Amino acid sequence: MGExxxxxxxxxxxxxxxxxxxxxxxxxxxxxxxxxxxxxxFHTLQSVYLGAALVALFxxxxxLPFLYFNVVPVVWVVAMLTAYNGMAxxxxxxxxxxxxxx
Numbered sequence: 001m002g003e004x005x006x007x008x009x010x011x012x013x014x015x016x017x018x019x020x021x022x023x024x025x026x027x028x029x030x031x032x033x034x035x036x037x038x039x040x041x042f043h044t045l046q047s048v049y050l051g052a053a054l055v056a057l058f059x060x061x062x063x064l065p066f067l068y069f070n071v072v073p074v075v076w077v078v079a080m081l082t083a084y085n086g087m088a089x090x091x092x093x094x095x096x097x098x099x100x101x102x
Contacts, residue, residue, distance in 0.1 A: 023051030
């Protein structure tokens with residue numbers, strides 16, 4: 001017998017927030033390991049795209065370290081909190097890309 005939906009260890013909002021934990025890797029893991037009914041596809045895709053964008057922008061840290069290393073944690077916290085609260089916050093470039101791929 002399965003457990004009731006309210007007693008699962010990982011609910012949909014928790015998985016959406018965890019997809020941003022170590023982006024883009026955690027987004028890929030949650031996207032392909034969990035059941036489709038339990039995951040939020042938008043947040044997993046957005047975390048993959050957002051993580052790839054932050055990795056691609058990492059060379060700018062050599063020129064603007066203060067800006068890069070202060071903005072990235074804020075983006076990370078905003079992404080995790082909005083996902084956990086059930087909001088589909090779209091970041092400017094990667095959000096529409098994630099919506100398009102759904």
